[in-house]
Amino acid sequence: xxxxxxxxxxxxxxxxxxxxxxxxxxxxxxxxxxxxxxxxxxxxxxxxxxxxxxxxxxxxxxxxxxxxxxxxxxxxxxxxxxxxxxxxxxxxxxxxxxxxxxxxxxxxxxxxxxxxxxxxxxxxxxxxxxxxxxxxxxxxxxxxxxxxxxxxxxxxxxxxxxxxxxxxxxxxxxxxxxxxxxxxxxxxxxxxxxxxxxxxxxxxxxxxxxxxxxxxxxxxxxxxxxxxxxxxxxxxxxxxxxxxxxxxxxxxxxxxxxxxxxxxx
Ligand SMILES: Cc1cc2nc3c(=O)[nH]c(=O)nc-3n(C[C@H](O)[C@H](O)[C@H](O)COP(=O)(O)OP(=O)(O)OC[C@H]3O[C@@H](n4cnc5c(N)ncnc54)[C@H](O)[C@@H]3O)c2cc1C
Numbered sequence: 001x002x003x004x005x006x007x008x009x010x011x012x013x014x015x016x017x018x019x020x021x022x023x024x025x026x027x028x029x030x031x032x033x034x035x036x037x038x039x040x041x042x043x044x045x046x047x048x049x050x051x052x053x054x055x056x057x058x059x060x061x062x063x064x065x066x067x068x069x070x071x072x073x074x075x076x077x078x079x080x081x082x083x084x085x086x087x088x089x090x091x092x093x094x095x096x097x098x099x100x101x102x103x104x105x106x107x108x109x110x111x112x113x114x115x116x117x118x119x120x121x122x123x124x125x126x127x128x129x130x131x132x133x134x135x136x137x138x139x140x141x142x143x144x145x146x147x148x149x150x151x152x153x154x155x156x157x158x159x160x161x162x163x164x165x166x167x168x169x170x171x172x173x174x175x176x177x178x179x180x181x182x183x184x185x186x187x188x189x190x191x192x193x194x195x196x197x198x199x200x201x202x203x204x205x206x207x208x209x210x211x212x213x214x215x216x217x218x219x220x221x222x223x224x225x226x227x228x229x230x231x232x233x234x235x236x237x238x239x240x241x242x243x244x245x246x247x248x249x250x251x252x253x254x255x256x257x258x259x260x261x262x263x264x265x
Contacts, residue, residue, distance in 0.1 A: 002032055003220065005044045005086030013081055016065065017140045020111055021077055022055060024063045025087070035062065037118035038095030038186075038211055038241045042219045044086030045079070048072045051216045051236075053188075054090060055114035057122070065142070067111040091219045092240045095119045095186055095209050100126045102183040105176070105206075107132040107197055109169055109189025113142040115211050119186050124151045130182075131155065132172050134189065138163035170196035182206050195254035198247055210247050211240045215260055225262070228252055 008025040015021050035041075040053045043064060050072050056063035068077045079085070097119060104127050108116030113133055120131045124147075134157040135141045141163060147154050156164030157172040165172045170193065177200070185208030187197050194210050201208050214226040214235040221237035229252045233239060247253055256264045 001090060002088050005042070005049075005088045006032060007084050007086055010079060010081050010083050010085060011061070013079070016142055017135075019069075019140065020065060020067045020142065022063050022065045023076070023079070023085075024056070024061055025085070026060055027062045027087075029060055033090065035090035036094035037097055037122050038115050038209070039090035039092045040115075040219075040240060041087050041089040042091070042216075043076070044088070045072070045075050046086065047075065049086070051091075051213075051219060053115040053118070053211070053240075055117050057118055065111060065114040065117070089219070091236055093238065095211070095241050097122050099123055099184060102127045103181070104129045104184055104186070105132070105173070105182040106130070106186040107134070107169055107173060107189070108142070108187075109134045109193040110136075110140065111142070112189030112193075112211070115188050116186060117143045117147065120147060120152050121150045129153070130176070130180075132157055132169050132176075134158070134169035134172065134193070136160065168196070169193055170200060173197060173200055177204055184208060187211070191254040191257075198244065202244060207244050209241045209243055212242060212250075212253075213240065214257055217260075225258075225260075 010023050012024040035054050040051045042049050043052050052064040055065035066076050068074050104123050106116045106120040120129050123129050130153045132155045136159045185201050187194050188211040217223045217225045219236045221234050226235035228250050231249050
C-alpha cells in the first residue's frame with residue numbers, strides 16, 4: 001500500500017457507456033503491491049482526490065471505471081491516453097477471493113459493477129460464477145461481453161426492459177432463486193438496491209459480502225469522515241466490504257449518509 005500518490009500515465013481509456021469510462025494504467029505489483037478485488041484507490045487529478053474501486057486487475061495493470069456525475073468525475077472524463085494521474089492505495093479490506101468450486105452470484109447495479117467485475121472475473125477461474133449486471137437502460141449496461149468471455153454466466157437486467165430481463169436486480173435475483181441456489185454472493189450498487197438484495201439473500205440463507213460507499217477524505221482511517229452508525233466502522237479501513245452479519249449492524253444502511261461536512265442526508 002502506498003500513502004503518497006504514485007504518478008502514472010493513462011495507457012488506455014475505454015468509453016463503456018454514454019456516462020462511464022474505464023481508465024487503464026500500469027501498476028508494478030512487486031513494488032506497489034497487488035490489490036485484491038473489492039479494494040479501492042485514491043485518484044488525484046492534481047486538483048482533487050476521490051476514491052474509485054479497482055475494476056480490473058491484470059498483469060501489472062489496473063483499471064478504474066468512472067461514472068461522470070460531478071466536477072471531479074467530469075474532469076477525469078476529459079483526460080486522454082498519455083495524460084497523468086496520481087494514484088495511492090490500494091485501500092480497504094476487499095472481497096474474499098479464496099472460494100473454490102462454489103456456486104457464486106455477483107450482483108452489480110450501475111457503476112457498482114466496477115468491483116463486481118473484478119471479483120467475478122477472478123472467481124470465475126475456479127468457481128461457477130453468475131453475474132446480474134443491472135442498469136436503467138441498455139446503453140448503461142457494463143462488462144456484459146468481457147464477463148461472458150471470462151466464463152461468467154451473465155444476466156443483463158434493465159429497468160426499462162431495453163435489454164435482458166425487464167425490471168430491477170432484485171426481481172431478477174428472485175426469479176433466479178426459483179430454480180437455483182448459490183453458496184455465496186457479492187453485491188455492489190445503490191444502497192436501496194443492496195438493501196433489497198440483502199433481504200432476498202437473507203431469506204434464502206445465502207451469505208454474502210456488500211461493498212459500501214461513504215464520503216471519503218483521507219482513506220487512511222484517520223479523519224473519521226467515512227464512519228458509519230452505530231458501530232463507527234470506517235468504510236476506508238474496516239470496509240468498504242462488509243459481510244451480511246455486519247450489514248445488519250449498520251443502522252444507517254439504506255437510510256442516510258453524511259456529506260463532506262458530516263451532515264446527515
Ligand atoms: C470506496 C468507494 C469506491 C468508489 N468507487 C467508484 C467507482 O468505481 N466508480 C465511480 O464512478 N465512483 C466510485 N465511487 C464514488 C466516487 O468517489 C464519487 O462518485 C465521486 O467522488 C464523485 O465526485 P464528483 O466531484 O464527480 O461529484 P460530486 O458532485 O462532488 O459528488 C456527487 C456524489 O458523489 C459522492 N462523493 C463525492 N465526493 C466523494 C468522496 N470524496 N468520497 C466518496 N463519495 C464522494 C457523494 O455521494 C456525492 O453526493 C466510490 C466511492 C467510494 C467511497
